[in-house]
Amino acid sequence: MATVESAVPIRARTRSERLVRLVSRGPLHIALIGIAVLWLVPTVGLALTSFRKPPAIASSGWWHSFTQWDWTLHNYDSVITATGMGHAWVNSVIITVPATILPLTLGALAAFGFAWVPFPFRDTLFLIIVALMIVPIQTSLVPLLKLFANHGHLNNHYYGIWLAHTAFGLPLAVFLLRNFFVTLPKDLIEAARIDGASNLAIFRRVVVPLSVPALASFAIFQFLWVWNDLLMALIFVSDPSKQPMTVRIPYLLSTYGQEYNLLAAAAFLLMILPLLVFFSLQRYFVQGLLAGSVKT
C-alpha cells in the first residue's frame, strides 16, 4: 500500500508545476491508457457487432457503428430461439450450479478435517491432494467416459459431468479452504470444544460463518471454471439437448461460419453471467487468486 503513495510524486502546487508534471509523465499515461483501450477493443467489437444488422456487419466494420447508429435486438432473438442457445444457456446453469455446490461442500468438510481434527496420516493425505491439484484432465477423460457409459449411462444425464467437475474442483477447494481454516483463532475452536460442541457443530456454527470470504472465493473460481469449460462438457455430455453453451457455440460456428450477427450474440450471451458474477464479487475473486497463487 505504502508504495502506491510513494510512486506518485508529491502533489504539484502551482498550475505550471502541474503542467510540467503532466507533460513529463505523458508517456506513462499514453502507454497505460493506450494498452487499456487496446485490451478493450476486441470485447467492445464483439458487443457492438452483436447489436448490428447482418447487412451492416458484412459491409462495414463495427467501428463504423458509432456513426451509422442503427441497432437491433433481432440477433439475440434469433440466436436464443432459432439456434437453441437459450436452451443451451439453461443447460449451462443446470451443469454449473451443482458442480459448484458439490465440491464446495465436500471440500469444506475435508478442509475442516485437515485443519482442525487430527487423524492418522493426515499430512500425507493432504500432500497427496496438493499433488493432485494440477493433474491434467486429459488423464481422466477416457476412463471416466467408460465408467459413466458402463454404469447407467451417466453421460446421457448431468450426473457424469457433475461428478467429474466435483473431482477436479476438490483439490483446489481442500487446499484453499484448509489454508484459510488454519488461520482461524485456535482459542475460539478450543472454547467451543470445551463447551461440548461436536466437531460437526464447530464446523457449522464456528468455522463456516467465519470463512465466508474463502468459501466465496472458491465458489467463484469453480463457477467460472465450470461455466467456461469446453473440454469436459464436450466429452461427458453426450446428449445434444443437454449440452452447455460452450459446446453448442462451436457447432453454431461450423454451421454459420461467417454470420457474425449470430456468433457475436451467442458469445455475448455466454459471457454475460460470468461478467456479472465477476464484477459483483471481484474482491473475493482477487483474494482467492492471491491466496491460491502465492501459496501454490
Added chain:
Amino acid sequence: MSTQPLPTPVAGPPPGGGLRKRAWSGFERFQGLLFVMPALVVLAIFLIYPAYYTIRLAFYESDFHFGFFHYLGVDNFKELLTNDPDFLDLSKFPPGGALINNLRWVIFYISLSLIIGLGLAVLAVRVRYERAVKTAIFVPMAIAATAVGIIWLLVYNTDSNIGVMNAVWHGVLGQHQVSWLGNPAIVNYALIFAYVWASVGFVMVVLSAAIKGIPMEIMEAARVDGAGEWNIFRRIMLPMLSLPISVVTIWLFINVIKVFDIIYVMTGGGPGTTSRVIAFTMYEETFHNGRPGYGAAVAVIMLVLIAPVMVLNVRRFRTEKVVA
C-alpha cells in the same frame, strides 16, 4: 519434518510423572477421517483411478470401447516421438508438429504474458486511475475460451471491413490483407496472442499485489541515493518479485501444457494440422481417430511434463509448513 525440534521442558519433568496426553478413543482418533472421507472417495474414483487406467492404457492398443486390446509395450510412445509428423516433425526447418507448437506456446505465451503483465503492474501503481486500467485488462479472465475464440475470430477476419486487425494492416498501413489464421507460418502466433490477451490480467493482479508488499523505505532510500527509476526496477523490484514471478510462471506453464479450448474453437488444429498442440492431439486421436491407447500415451506425456511442477508444489508446501 522429523527434524522439527521438540519443545524441551526447562526444569525437568513436572512432579507426579507429568501430564499424560489424553488417550484418544478409537472413534475420536478416526473422527477426522469422517470429514475427509467423502472427498477422498470422490478423488480416488474419479481422479486417481482414471489416471492409473490412462497410464496403463498408454501401453496398449485400444478401440472405441476403451478396452485393453493388445499389449504394445512402449510402441505408442515410440510411434509418437519418431514416426508421427503431426506430433513431432524434426525433418524440416522450422520443425513442426504438436509438440513443437506447444514449445512455441511455452516460449511466447509465457514470456509475452510475463512482460506485459509485469510492465502493467509496475506502471499502473503510478497513476490514480489504477483500478480502471486493471479492470480493463482483467475482464478477459472471466470470459470463456469459447467466447475468446469468437472474439478473436472477429478480430482476425480476413476481410478488412470486418476484422479490426486487417482494417489496421490493410486499411491504415496499406499492406495486403492477411489471413492470420489461414497461414501456417502465422497461425500459432495469432492463437498465442489471443490467449495472452486473456491471461495478462492474472499476471498483472498477482504481481501488482506483490509490488505493493515491497517496503516503501527500501525504494525511498534508493531514490534519495539518486538511483533512477530503471535501476530501482532492475535492482530492487525485480529481485524482490522473483518468488511471485516464479509462481506466476508455473501457473502459465500448467495453463499452456493444457491449452485446448481456444484452438478447438478458432482453428480446429488447422490449417491442416499446423496449429495442433499436445492436448489437441490427445483429443483428436482418442475421440476421432479411434486410437485411445495412442491418445493415452499423449496424455501420459502431458502428465510427465507437468510432474516436475507437482513435485515442486509438494516440496514447497512441506518446507512452508515446517517454518509455520
